[in-house]
Structures are given as structure tokens and as C-alpha cells.
Amino acid sequence: MPLDPEEVAHVALLARLGLDGEERRRMGADLDRILDHVSALQRADISDVPETAQVGALVNVWREDVPAGSLSQEQALANAPDTDGEYFKVGAIQE
Amino acid sequence: MTAPATVDTGYEVVIGLEVHAQLLTRSKMFCSCSAAYTTAPPNSNTCPVCLGLPGALPVINRQAVEMTVRTALALNCEIPPFTKFDRKNYFYPDLPKGYQISQYDLPLSQDGHLEFDVDGVRTRCGVTRVHLEEDTGTMHHAGDVLQEATSSLVDLNRCGVPLMEIVGEPDLRSADAAREYLVRLRQILVYIGVNDGNLEEGSLRCDANVSLRVRGATELGTKVEVKNMNSFRAVHHAITFEIERQARVLDDGGALVQETRGWVEARGATVSQRSKEMAHDYRYFPEPDLPPLQLGRDLVESIRAAIPELPEARAARFSSQYGLSAYDAAVLTGVRAEADTYEALVDAGVSAKVAANWQMGDVAALANEHHVALADSGLGVGGLAALLALVESGAINGSTAKELLSELYIVGGDPAALVTERGLGQVGDAAQLAAVVAEVIEANPKACADFRGGREAALQSLVGQVMKATRGRADARMVTTLLRERLSG
Numbered sequence: 001m002p003l004d005p006e007e008v009a010h011v012a013l014l015a016r017l018g019l020d021g022e023e024r025r026r027m028g029a030d031l032d033r034i035l036d037h038v039s040a041l042q043r044a045d046i047s048d049v050p051e052t053a054q055v056g057a058l059v060n061v062w063r064e065d066v067p068a069g070s071l072s073q074e075q076a077l078a079n080a081p082d083t084d085g086e087y088f089k090v091g092a093i094q095e
Numbered sequence: 096m097t098a099p100a101t102v103d104t105g106y107e108v109v110i111g112l113e114v115h116a117q118l119l120t121r122s123k124m125f126c127s128c129s130a131a132y133t134t135a136p137p138n139s140n141t142c143p144v145c146l147g148l149p150g151a152l153p154v155i156n157r158q159a160v161e162m163t164v165r166t167a168l169a170l171n172c173e174i175p176p177f178t179k180f181d182r183k184n185y186f187y188p189d190l191p192k193g194y195q196i197s198q199y200d201l202p203l204s205q206d207g208h209l210e211f212d213v214d215g216v217r218t219r220c221g222v223t224r225v226h227l228e229e230d231t232g233t234m235h236h237a238g239d240v241l242q243e244a245t246s247s248l249v250d251l252n253r254c255g256v257p258l259m260e261i262v263g264e265p266d267l268r269s270a271d272a273a274r275e276y277l278v279r280l281r282q283i284l285v286y287i288g289v290n291d292g293n294l295e296e297g298s299l300r301c302d303a304n305v306s307l308r309v310r311g312a313t314e315l316g317t318k319v320e321v322k323n324m325n326s327f328r329a330v331h332h333a334i335t336f337e338i339e340r341q342a343r344v345l346d347d348g349g350a351l352v353q354e355t356r357g358w359v360e361a362r363g364a365t366v367s368q369r370s371k372e373m374a375h376d377y378r379y380f381p382e383p384d385l386p387p388l389q390l391g392r393d394l395v396e397s398i399r400a401a402i403p404e405l406p407e408a409r410a411a412r413f414s415s416q417y418g419l420s421a422y423d424a425a426v427l428t429g430v431r432a433e434a435d436t437y438e439a440l441v442d443a444g445v446s447a448k449v450a451a452n453w454q455m456g457d458v459a460a461l462a463n464e465h466h467v468a469l470a471d472s473g474l475g476v477g478g479l480a481a482l483l484a485l486v487e488s489g490a491i492n493g494s495t496a497k498e499l500l501s502e503l504y505i506v507g508g509d510p511a512a513l514v515t516e517r518g519l520g521q522v523g524d525a526a527q528l529a530a531v532v533a534e535v536i537e538a539n540p541k542a543c544a545d546f547r548g549g550r551e552a553a554l555q556s557l558v559g560q561v562m563k564a565t566r567g568r569a570d571a572r573m574v575t576t577l578l579r580e581r582l583s584g
Contacts (some may be wrong), residue, residue, distance in 0.1 A: 014376055059389045061155065062156065062157040063127070063154045069127075070139065071141055076138045088251070090248075092245050093247040
């Protein structure tokens with residue numbers, strides 16, 4: 001079932017993508033093809049496959065609670081589009 | 096300002112609390128940055144992992160997992176053998192990855208409960224789950240007026256600090272019950288050493304889902320999520336306000352809107368947070384960068400075995416073992432260190448009732464005045480026990496002990512040596528006291544006549560005169576006996 005234009009607009013909004021009408025139409029067609037391709041999985045016979053919530057073989061990979069060094073403030077802010085020297089600066093957010 | 100009285104609206108109130116608690120780990124949840132975010136300069140406790148830089152990989156903090164299990168067990172939860180982390184996707188500047196690592200369908204724990212008394216009625220609130228996630232950074236708004244701010248400032252020191260979410264069932268039926276649940280929950284979290292319990296500073300946060308329904312109805316009403324409550328008082332006020340607001344809407348035949356409302360302390364009201372009404376679509380999926388956890392039964396049982404006796408159980412034991420009133424037992428067990436101090440005093444030979452009276456009276460006052468608990472004071476538990484032993488043996492009287500306690504609390508010292516050195520020993524020699532009593536009777540004919548005339552209070556003033564004459568060292572009981580003898584003779 002093809003994606004309707006509202007679904008495409010919703011996904012674009014969630015991903016913070018500003019798409020015009022033509023881009024939405026093209027992306028919608030691309031997404032349709034991707035979903036169609038992946039849906040082949042739904043035709044696989046999985047009656048013998050046990051259910052799992054993981055695909056890797058690792059478990060319990062953790063570290064001890066020991067603080068180690070952090071970046072300096074200057075390093076942390078180095079790639080920010082805007083700062084005031086101490087903080088990252090972003091457009092006004094109203095809660 | 097006193098808490099508003101609970102108004103019976105005619106509806107059944109349904110409340111469920113979601114509590115977030117920062118864990119007292121030293122490092123962050125998924126990286127080795129220090130978790131001490133309050134004292135560090137802005138953006139000085141960050142690294143590629145918590146800044147969300149490309150290619151950085153998270154690693155689970157084992158201590159945070161164990162603290163969450165400890166909490167879950169203290170709240171009577173089950174710990175499933177398999178648990179995993181998930182990504183909760185949303186964009187907000189305080190979370191630079193664009194998602195929060197949290198837990199969705201397979202949390203660390205589930206199906207617990209907390210029991211407590213509300214106005215003497217045993218109440219039980221289910222705990223749906225306790226899961227583990229990461230905190231976000233903090234936002235500061237440039238300028239004083241939020242609406243006029245043109246930019247916001249972001250500090251990511253808090254971003255990635257381990258955060259536990261404790262989801263309660265909608266089992267609470269009043270603002271009183273909600274507050275009591277939170278009081279009890281906080282007490283347990285602090286008792287087991289996983290959280291510092293600071294609602295004001297936000298290391299412990301509480302959101303409330305509040306709805307009303309006609310009594311007898313089985314379906315839940317439209318719920319409103321209330322946020323921004325940073326004290327027990329605010330939780331009680333905000334929920335009370337919300338109950339009355341919803342009742343008015345329903346009474347007027349209106350329909351409630353499912354929404355998030357913030358408690359505005361200054362206005363004493365909850366206010367709709369329209370900007371947050373945008374449909375939440377978090378698109379959870381399993382965190383591909385973190386292998387799942389399989390918590391062995393041995394690990395879970397070793398964590399369970401290390402949980403200290405919890406406050407309510409300890410209070411019950413204090414009542415039965417030490418013969419304390421329910422009130423005294425609750426006060427003495429409210430803070431774990433205080434309860435430990437009490438038991439140390441009793442172990443050191445102080446009688447249970449005497450230890451309770453001193454600890455809740457003069458010692459509490461001094462601890463408050465100097466901001467130093469007895470255990471950390473110069474006098475210490477051992478010093479107080481030695482001082483009280485002098486009272487018990489009759490070597491000094493109570494008022495001398497009070498003075499010495501006050502003098503030695505910070506500097507410490509050997510009470511017995513000081514008593515000898517300064518001649519503070521109690522005057523308990525009958526002949527010596529009899530002479531003083533005779534002088535006092537001689538000098539106070541009016542008080543004596545009053546007492547003989549039946550005014551019992553007059554005796555106290557005569558006892559006071561004897562104490563004064565002996566610089567407070569007389570054995571008050573012996574003085575009273577002697578005075579009665581002489582005056583009735």
C-alpha cells in the first residue's frame with residue numbers, strides 16, 4: 001500500500017526535513033520502493049525461528065563506575081554553530 | 096501558606112506518578128565523564144559520547160544498573176532475566192544525539208508495589224516498572240522574560256547522567272495519597288543510597304497523571320499530565336488545583352483535553368503547555384550500539400542481600416525492640432544515619448528511652464544549630480554515651496549533662512574527666528542537701544506557706560532555689576523528697 005502524502009509530510013516533520021511538494025512526491029515514491037523491498041522479509045517462513053530481541057551474540061558489556069577525563073570546554077564548543085564562550089547557543093526555545 | 100483542604104468533588108480521583116531520579120554514580124550512564132554536573136563550569140564534563148559526535152559508542156555503567164536493580168527490589172519488583180535499551184527519538188537542543196537512550200518494551204524491572212499509610216489507612220500503589228535511561232542537558236534562556244528571549248543557552252554537563260524512571264500505577268485516589276507516596280518513595284531512594292532526594296534542585300522529579308471519573312465507573316477519564324512540581328507542597332497543591340479544575344469542567348458539562356500542564360507556583364495554577372502538545376511519535380527501536388543485559392540470579396540475589404532494612408520495617412522494629420512510640424520510632428528511622436546513631440547509642444549502653452529523648456531533643460537542636468550530626472561531631476556517639484552514663488549512675492544530674500553536651504558537642508572531650516576537674520559532680524549527700532534545703536525554707540516563707548496551703552507549683556520554685564544554691568548540681572529527686580518531708584512535718 002503506497003504511503004499517502006500526509007504520512008510523508010509527518011515523517012519529514014519528525015526528521016526535521018523541509019520538503020517542497022515535488023520533493024515530497026519523489027521521497028514518497030522512494031519510500032514506497034524501500035518498504036516494498038523490505039516487505040519481502042514478511043514472506044519468509046519463520047516458523048522454526050525462535051523469537052529474539054537481539055541479533056548480536058554479546059551480552060553484559062559494561063564498564064565500572066570510574067570517571068575519566070572529559071573534553072575541555074573549548075574543545076566541546078569548537079564545532080558549535082554558535083556559542084557565547086561557555087554555552088552552546090541555539091534559537092529561543094520556549095517551554 | 097497551608098495545604099488546601101481536600102474538597103470532595105463527587106468524582107473519583109485517579110492519580111499516577113512518574114518519578115525520575117538521578118542515580119548517585121560518579122560517572123555518566125554511557126561514558127566516563129564525571130556525573131558531578133552542578134559544580135563544574137558549563138560544558139566542561141562532556142565527551143564525544145554525550146555530545147553525540149559521529150562514531151562515538153556508549154558503554155553501560157554497571158553501577159547504574161545495580162542501583163536500579165536495588166531500587167526495583169526495594170519496591171518489590173520482579174527483575175526479568177533479559178533486558179535491553181532502546182532509542183527514543185526526538186529533537187531538542189538539550190539532547191544532541193537526537194534520541195534518548197531509554198528502555199521501552201523490556202525494562203530492567205516490573206510489577207512492584209509500595210505500601211504506606213494515608214491518614215491511618217493502609218494504601219498500596221502498584222509500581223509498573225523501574226527502568227534506566229539518561230538525563231538531558233540543561234537550558235538557560237537568555238534575558239529575564241522568556242517570551243522575549245531571542246536565544247537559549249545549552250549546558251550539556253547533565254546530559255548522559257544516569258536517570259531512573261519509576262512509573263507508578265494509577266492507584267492513588269487523593270492529593271494526600273500522592274504526596275505520601277512520593278514522601279515514602281523519596282525516603283526509600285535516599286535510604287538505599289541511590290538518590291539524594293532533592294526535589295528543589297531536580298535530582299528527583301515528579302510528574303502526575305490526573306483524571307476524574309464518575310464514582311463506580313470502570314473506564315478511566317481523560318488524563319492530564321502535570322509537570323514542574325519541585326516540592327512536596329507543590330505536588331499537593333498542583334494536584335488539588337487540577338482535581339478542582341477538572342471537576343468544574345465536568346460539572347459544566349464540558350470535556351477535558353488530554354494535555355500537558357505545568358504548575359506555575361506564583362499563580363497557584365496549572366497552565367497548558369501548548370508547545371508540547373505536538374503528537375509524540377518517538378519511533379522507539381532497539382539501541383543497536385548496546386548489547387542487551389542478562390542479569391544472573393546470583394547477581395540479583397547479591398544485590399537484594401545488600402539492601403538495608405527499609406525505614407518502615409525499621410520503625411516497626413524500633414517500636415517493638417526498644418519500646419518506643421510509633422511517632423518516636425518514625426522520627427528516629429526517617430534518616431538512615433540517624434537510625435544508625437540511635438542504635439549505636441543503645442549498643443553503647445544508653446537505655447532505649449533515654450537515648451531517644453536526648454537524640455530527638457538536645458542533640459537534634461545542636462545538630463541543627465551547628466549543621467553537624469552527632470556521629471560527625473567532636474563528642475561523637477561514644478562521648479554522648481559516656482556523658483549519659485554519668486547521669487545514669489547519678490554522678491551528674493540532667494541539667495549539668497545538658498550544659499556539658501552543649502559545650503563538648505563540637506570540641507569533644509572526656510565528660511568524666513571534666514566533671515572531676517570542675518567539681519560538677521551531683522550533690523547527692525543527704526546531710527549536705529538537708530542543710531541547703533533548710534536555708535531555702537528559711538528564706539522563702541511565702542512559697543512554703545503556699546505549698547502547705549495546697550499549691551503544688553510552689554514546690555517547684557523551692558526546688559529551683561536549691562538548684563541555684565548548689566550551682567545546678569543537686570540531685571533534683573532527692574531535693575524534692577527532702578522538701579516534701581520538711582514542709583509536711
